[in-house]
Amino acid sequence: MKDSLFIKAAFSEKTERPPVWMMRQAGRFMKEYWDIKNKYSFLEMCKTPELAADVTMLPVNLLDIDAAILFSDILVTGEAMGGDLSFTQNVGPRFANPVRTQADIDNLQVEVGDKLQYVADAIKVIQQRLNGKIPLIGFAGAPFTVMSYLVEGGSSKDFKLTKLMLHNEPAMAHQLLSKIAQVTADYLNLQIAAGVNAVQIFDSWAQALAWDDYKEFSHRYIVEIISKLNRKDIPVISFCKGSSVFAPLMAEAKPDVVSIDWNVDLLDMKKRLPQGVAVQGNLDPHILYADKKVIKDRIHKLFERMRDEPGYVFNLGHGIMPDIPFDNVKYAVEVIKEWH
Numbered sequence: 001m002k003d004s005l006f007i008k009a010a011f012s013e014k015t016e017r018p019p020v021w022m023m024r025q026a027g028r029f030m031k032e033y034w035d036i037k038n039k040y041s042f043l044e045m046c047k048t049p050e051l052a053a054d055v056t057m058l059p060v061n062l063l064d065i066d067a068a069i070l071f072s073d074i075l076v077t078g079e080a081m082g083g084d085l086s087f088t089q090n091v092g093p094r095f096a097n098p099v100r101t102q103a104d105i106d107n108l109q110v111e112v113g114d115k116l117q118y119v120a121d122a123i124k125v126i127q128q129r130l131n132g133k134i135p136l137i138g139f140a141g142a143p144f145t146v147m148s149y150l151v152e153g154g155s156s157k158d159f160k161l162t163k164l165m166l167h168n169e170p171a172m173a174h175q176l177l178s179k180i181a182q183v184t185a186d187y188l189n190l191q192i193a194a195g196v197n198a199v200q201i202f203d204s205w206a207q208a209l210a211w212d213d214y215k216e217f218s219h220r221y222i223v224e225i226i227s228k229l230n231r232k233d234i235p236v237i238s239f240c241k242g243s244s245v246f247a248p249l250m251a252e253a254k255p256d257v258v259s260i261d262w263n264v265d266l267l268d269m270k271k272r273l274p275q276g277v278a279v280q281g282n283l284d285p286h287i288l289y290a291d292k293k294v295i296k297d298r299i300h301k302l303f304e305r306m307r308d309e310p311g312y313v314f315n316l317g318h319g320i321m322p323d324i325p326f327d328n329v330k331y332a333v334e335v336i337k338e339w340h
C-alpha cells in the first residue's frame with residue numbers, strides 16, 4: 001500500500017496528482033445505499049460485516065475513488081461503553097441514557113474490545129474485497145465530540161449541557177473524556193491490527209469550544225490517543241470542523257495529515273503547519289450542488305494553488321450532504337483523476 005497515491009500524499013511524498021476520497025462517500029446521496037438501507041437499520045448495516053463491506057465498496061465501485069473508508073459511525077465507541085444508541089430517520093443519533101452525573105460516568109465501561117469485534121471482522125471482509133486495490137481508512141470520534149453525544153443524548157446545536165459540564169464540573173468532564181480516550185485508542189489499535197491502512201480522528205464539533213477549552217478538553221486527549229497508536233506505516237489524519245482556527249494546534253498532536261475546512265486558503269494554512277504535515281481538504285461541499293462548470297473551475301483553482309506541493313489529499317471540508325446529485329460527485333472525481 002505504501003505506493004498508493006493516498007498513502008504517499010499522506011506521508012508528504014510527491015504524487016502525480018492529488019488523491020481523492022470524500023467524507024460520507026458511502027451514504028444517502030447514492031441510490032445503491034438506499035437499496036440496502038431500505039432493508040436494514042443503520043446499526044444492523046454497521047454490525048453485519050458483509051453489509052458494512054457492501055456499503056464500503058459502493059464508492060469504490062461506483063466512483064473509483066483513491067481510498068475507501070470503513071462503513072461505521074463514530075458513536076459505536078459510546079455504545080460499547082454502555083450507551084443505549086439508536087439512529088432514527090430524520091432525528092439522527094440518540095443515546096437513551098445520557099451521561100450527566102458522576103454515577104453515569106462510573107458506570108461506563110472501558111474494556112470494550114469484544115463489543116467492537118464486529119468492526120475488526122468488517123475490516124477483514126473489506127480488505128478481502130479491496131484485494132490491495134486501494135487503501136482502507138479506519139476512524140473513530142475524538143473524545144470531545146463523542147462526549148457531546150453522550151452528555152446531550154443526541155445531536156445538539158449549542159452543546160449547552162456538555163459545555164456546562166466542562167465549565168462547572170471540570171474534574172467530572174476529565175474523567176469522562178479520559179475514559180473515552182482510552183477506549184478510542186484501543187479501538188483504533190484494534191482497527192489497525194485488523195488491517196486498516198490509515199486512520200482518521202473526527203472531532204466534528206470542536207469548533208464549539210473556546211481556544212483554552214479546546215486545548216484543555218479536546219486537544220490533550222487527541223495528543224494522548226495519537227501517542228498510543230501502533231502507527232508504523234499507518235498515516236493518522238486529524239479532522240475537525242473549525243480546523244481553520246485550530247489546525248496549528250492540531251498539528252502539535254503529531255498527526256501525519258490535518259484535514260482543513262473551507263474557510264481558509266489551503267496553501268496559506270499548509271505553510272503555517274510544520275514541515276512534513278500534509279493537508280487534506282478543503283472544497284466547500286456545497287460546490288457539489290453547483291453547475292458542472294463551477295465544480296470543475298473550483299477544483300482546478302484549488303489544484304493550481306496546491307500544484308507542486310507534496311502532501312496534499314483532496315477532500316471536502318465536511319461530509320457529502322444526502323441531497324447532493326450523485327452525478328456531480330462522480331463528475332468531481334473524474335475532474336480530479338484527469339488533472340495533470
Ligand code: CP3
Pocket residue numbers: 022023024025026027028037042069070071072073074075087088089091092093139155202204319
Ligand atoms: O464517510 C463515510 O462514508 C463513512 C461512514 C461514516 C458515517 N458516519 C456513516 C453515517 C462516518 C465516517 C461517520 C462519522 C460521523 N458520525 C461523524 C463525524 C463526521 C461528521 O459528519 O462530522 C459524526 C458527527 C457522526 C454522528 C452521526 N451519525 C450523525 C450526527 C448522524 C445523523 C446525521 C446524518 O448525517 O444522518 C449519523 C448517521 C450516519 N452515519 C449516517 C451515515 C451514512 C446516516 C444513516 C442513515 O442512513 O440514516
